[in-house]
Amino acid sequence: MSPRIVVAGAVTSVDNRLLLAQRRYPATVAGLWELPGGKAEDDEDVKFALRRELREELDVGVEVGERLAETVALSDDLTLIALWARITDGVPRPVEHSRLRWVTAEELDKMVAGHQLVPADTVWVPELSGVLRRA
Ligand code: DCM
Numbered sequence: 001m002s003p004r005i006v007v008a009g010a011v012t013s014v015d016n017r018l019l020l021a022q023r024r025y026p027a028t029v030a031g032l033w034e035l036p037g038g039k040a041e042d043d044e045d046v047k048f049a050l051r052r053e054l055r056e057e058l059d060v061g062v063e064v065g066e067r068l069a070e071t072v073a074l075s076d077d078l079t080l081i082a083l084w085a086r087i088t089d090g091v092p093r094p095v096e097h098s099r100l101r102w103v104t105a106e107e108l109d110k111m112v113a114g115h116q117l118v119p120a121d122t123v124w125v126p127e128l129s130g131v132l133r134r135a
Contacts, residue, residue, distance in 0.1 A: 003073075003076070003077050003078055003079040004039055004040065004042075004077060004078055004079070005039070005040040005046060005049070005079055005080075005081060006037060006038065006039050006040070006074065006078060006079065006080045006081070007037045007038070007039075007040050007046045007049045007050045007053065007080075007081055007082070007083060008034065008035035008036065008037035008050075008080060008081070008082040008083075008121065009035055009036055009037050009050050009053070009054050009062065009064075009082070009083060009084075009085040010035055010068055010082050010083065010084050010085065010124065010128060011035075011036070011054070011062065011085045011086070011087060011092075012084065012085075012086065012131070012132070013087075013102055016104065016105070016132045016133075017102035017103055017104055017132070018035075018102070018103050018108060018128055018132060019035075019036070019058075019092060019100060019101070019102055020033040020034065020035070020100070020101050020102075020103055020108075020111075020117075021033065021034055021035075021036040021057070021058070021094065021097040021099070021100050022034075022094075022097050022098045022099045022100070022101075023097060023098075023118065024096070024097060024098050029118045029119075031098075032116060032117060032118045033101070033111060033116055033117050033118070034117070034118045034121050035082055035121055035124070036053070036054060036057050036058060036097065037050060037053050037054070037057075037082075038053040038056075038057065039078075046067075046081065046083065047064040047083065050062070050064050050083050050085060051064060054085065056095065056096070057094075057095055057096045057097065058090075058092035058093065058094070058095065058100070059090055059092065059093055059095055060087045060088075060089060060090035060091070060092045061087070061088045061089035061090060062085040062086060062087055062088060063085065063086050063088050064083050064084070064085045065083060065084035065085065065086070066083065066084055067081055067082065067083050067084075068081070068082040068083070068084070068124050068127050068128075069127060070082075070123040070124055070127070072120045072123055074120060080120055082121075082124055104132065105128075105129045105132035105133045108125065108128060108129055108132065109125075109129060112125050
């Protein structure tokens with residue numbers, strides 16, 4: 001069986017901030033911040049899956065762009081990818097997370113240094129930071 005895909009959104013704003021969401025569960029990562037997203041259904045297109053997940057989790061519509069370069073093997077049967085996205089409708093609210101934050105590249109770097117990001121998502125930090133700084 002091929003691994004299931006977890007798709008995360010690198011949602012950016014026109015003023016070069018990144019949307020981070022604070023997890024409520026499980027206990028190992030509760031309180032840490034992540035790129036919001038979730039599991040794609042079997043045979044579901046990853047862009048479609050991200051639009052569905054961000055509607056469910058943030059109550060917004062998004063336009064989905066390219067994939068970020070790094071892929072993370074979360075386990076033997078779960079693979080995590082990220083895609084760039086922009087909000088096209090609505091104001092994000094934390095439906096499933098405890099809080100949301102729009103962070104600058106500097107704030108992102110500080111959060112990483114303080115181990116405030118979920119471990120898997122740290123692979124994307126150089127690319128995220130680079131794009132946020134390239135204003
Ligand atoms: N996950 C992650 N980073 C993200 C989103 C999800 O490491 N940005 C992980 C947490 C879970 C799995 O993917 O192991 C499924 O996510 P969820 O529990 O949100 O459905």
